[in-house]
Amino acid sequence: MKLNAKEKGIFWDYDMRKIDLKKPAVLRWYLKRKLDFGDLSDLKKADLKKHLPGLDVDKSLKKLLLNFLKTNG
Numbered sequence: 397m398k399l400n401a402k403e404k405g406i407f408w409d410y411d412m413r414k415i416d417l418k419k420p421a422v423l424r425w426y427l428k429r430k431l432d433f434g435d436l437s438d439l440k441k442a443d444l445k446k447h448l449p450g451l452d453v454d455k456s457l458k459k460l461l462l463n464f465l466k467t468n469g
Contacts, residue, residue: 406433420447428453431461441465 403412406429417423424447430439431453445465448458 403430403435403437406430406435423447424451427451431457441469445469 415422415426417426423443427439427443427447428451430436431451444461448461448465451458
């Protein structure tokens, strides 16, 4: 996985070439980390729709994104 400049700041402590985003637990960790750092780039709506309800992220952000997904599915 090739990281952009912003992602390098988010994932500085992990070797992203070795993660498997096909594993649901890893994908949830990745989504949470990106959302916590305010980086929405390269996130797929389908992944957010599926995993956002169960993610432990800021309640206001979650509500905003769920409303967005509901209207822009």
